Amino acid sequence: MRIIIEKDYEAMSKKSAEILAEVVNEKPEAVLGLATGGTPVSMYRNLIDMNKEGKIDFSKVTSVNLDEYKGLSGDHDQSYRYFMNNNLFNHINIDKKNTYVPNGLAEDIEKECSEYDKRIENLGGIDLQLLGIGNNGHIGFNEPDDFLHMSTHLTGLTEGTIEANARFFDKKEDVPTEAITMGLGGIMKAKKILLIASGENKAEIISKLVEGKITTQVPATLLQVHPNVTIVVDEAAASLLKK
Template sequence: MKIICVDNYEQMSKKAGNIVASQLILKPDSVLGLATGSTPLGMYKELIELYKQGDIDFNKVTTFNLDEYYNLSRDNNQSYYYYMNENFFNHINIDMNHVNIPDGMAKDIEKECIEYEKRIRTNGGIDLQILGVGRNGHIGFNEPDVKFEALTHMVKLDEQTIKDNSRFFELIEDVPTKAISMGIKTIMQSKKIILLANGEEKADSIYGAISGDITPEIPVSVLQLHPDVTFIIDKKAAMKLDLEKMKEFCL
């Protein structure tokens, strides 16, 4: 475990962008696991700028997104397919045939989940997985009490998650209550993981992730078992950690 504590969101985004860029420079055909939401937006902007400057190339990159809302069409402006195109893919030279996002409109969801896992394995697994974290400690859409051995699956969203995501919708009734998500086991099979968190509303989750017990009640706590995970967090998200006692982990 490594912990990078920064002053603010901008520094967090730049650090994350630099790590992803280093991955692509060392392995141009990397398989990236990507996240959505407000947290990684700054990182995507950093990567777009590095691409425009000619520092990195996405032509050989393959991506797998963590999740997608169930029963939300890809042209809906709140779908994660739409989000990824608007905030990242439309601005870089990625081959869209190498982009993988769960199909929330699939008629056979179980088959969709199985096929998603097969595609990840066929591509050699995920080299670098980007994660955010929910206020309740979820990673992907793996809500509290989801089994650690779960692979890609359908999940029912917690009330807290629905409430948090309602800021993106006109009405809370419009927020999907289900999603397709990579499972904890799928995430943990990634070769490297970086988790981004900013703001004091994430402080409890970060404490649970780094200093708490490893328990399905706090899904992010399972990252303590991963051999190569880096937390990039701002001071507000780190406010409940005793960083002095954790100096051996801090960069």
């Protein structure tokens, strides 16, 4: 597990963008596992700038997103498809036909999940998986539990996750209570993992991720056994690390 500590959020975002760009520049047809949320927004802005400057070419890249809310269409302004289009895809030279996000309106959720995993397998797997981390240690929407799912699945969201995401909606009651998410097995199959976090509110969970015991009650700790994980954090998020 490689840990990179940058001064602040903007420096963390720039470094993360450089790491992703390095993967694409080495393999132009790379398969990228992408994430949503507040943390990667500036990283995506950096990638947009790099694309405009000719430092990275997305024309042959395929992307697969971690998750999507159940019940939201791709044109809903809080869906993750909308987020990705608005924050990245609309501004770079990627072919949107090669960008995949789970279908939150799928009538047969089980079939949607199975086909999503098959698509990733047919693509040859994920070259770089980008991850954020929840305050309770969830990655994707894999919440703390006694048992964790290997494959893409429908999951209920914890009260804490719903409250954390309520800031993006008009009111808490509007936050979906279920989501389709890539499973821990799918995440762990990625050839390389890049996890990013910033702020004092992430310091405790980053400490558990890096230095705590592996437990399904903190799903992100499973990353400790992955052979190629890079964690990029700012000084605030790294403030409780002992080393």
